[in-house]
Amino acid sequence: MKFEIKSREALAVLGLEGAMLNSLKKDGIEYLWQGDPAYWAGQAPVCFPIVGVLPEHRGFAFGKECNMKRHGIARISPFELFEKFDNSVTFIQKSSEETKKAFPFDYELKIRYEIVGSTVTNEYIITNTGNEKMPFSIGGHPAFNCPLCEGETIEDYKVVFDKKMTRGYLRPNHETGIINISERFDCLDNSDTINMTHDLFEELDSMVFDNIESKCATLIGKAGRGVKIEYQDMANLLIWSNVNKSPFIALEPWTGISNCSDESNNIEEKRGITILYPNETVSFKFKITMI
Numbered sequence: 001m002k003f004e005i006k007s008r009e010a011l012a013v014l015g016l017e018g019a020m021l022n023s024l025k026k027d028g029i030e031y032l033w034q035g036d037p038a039y040w041a042g043q044a045p046v047c048f049p050i051v052g053v054l055p056e057h058r059g060f061a062f063g064k065e066c067n068m069k070r071h072g073i074a075r076i077s078p079f080e081l082f083e084k085f086d087n088s089v090t091f092i093q094k095s096s097e098e099t100k101k102a103f104p105f106d107y108e109l110k111i112r113y114e115i116v117g118s119t120v121t122n123e124y125i126i127t128n129t130g131n132e133k134m135p136f137s138i139g140g141h142p143a144f145n146c147p148l149c150e151g152e153t154i155e156d157y158k159v160v161f162d163k164k165m166t167r168g169y170l171r172p173n174h175e176t177g178i179i180n181i182s183e184r185f186d187c188l189d190n191s192d193t194i195n196m197t198h199d200l201f202e203e204l205d206s207m208v209f210d211n212i213e214s215k216c217a218t219l220i221g222k223a224g225r226g227v228k229i230e231y232q233d234m235a236n237l238l239i240w241s242n243v244n245k246s247p248f249i250a251l252e253p254w255t256g257i258s259n260c261s262d263e264s265n266n267i268e269e270k271r272g273i274t275i276l277y278p279n280e281t282v283s284f285k286f287k288i289t290m291i
Helices: none
Strands: 002-006 010-015 020-026 058-061 064-067 080-085 088-094 107-116 119-128 134-136 143-145 158-161 193-195 207-209 216-220 226-230 236-240 248-254 274-276 281-290
Touching (some): 002 080, 020 281, 274 281
Antiparallel strands (some): 010 020, 088 107, 134 274, 207 236, 216 226, 226 281
16 A cells, blocks of 8 residues: 655655655656666665664574564564655554564554655654663665666766765675674765765675764766755665666665674664663654755
């Protein structure tokens, strides 16, 4: 089941399956990647209660065993419609006996989307409905068509940050997803811009900007079309595309990052983990603006 929300300038389509974006349109242009399995079948999955991977998909949370594949269980567990208005929609997922086989905690996850003008706000509202502390991280994984306009290539695009980047970024291993924390990469040279090329992603995985000072990144092409991501609530931003010259770029705001080479398999000790106490609620937002 799909739900449309719209403003005078743009519209978004949200799917009940995965409670995720299925379409972002402005001026007749589709901004969101449409999930071609020849490259990557996903579109904009929500990552919870982990982002990235656990070593061999296994970890412990305050001594409880957790078994989760990449990006956790929310994206593959059922949601229900909670609330719908002309310009917003909210989905809800509650822990179940099935989710607790992988992540043995009680939670409620609401995902709310609101469109105003050309901007869609993504909000994640997490409540610990159990009687013990719950560790988690959460993040968005939206991918955008790149190129957007006829006659362009990916080389006509760049990502521009709102600040100069003076610190190198991390990269996960293509096969394991584990980040080698001792190796940082630099393609910005104290600038605010990364020129997009397929070669950035063919041999290495995503670019992980951890504890990023910039809180706004814009993917923009030579025709002036693109998307702006604002992520004040998120500590990290990933830039990713798949191999085989995939025609999309993902901009992913996360509260945490994938498991690192110097970390144990104790989830509560991982970088960027939020510890939520019983009956406590927390919210994280980021915005996507179609340009």
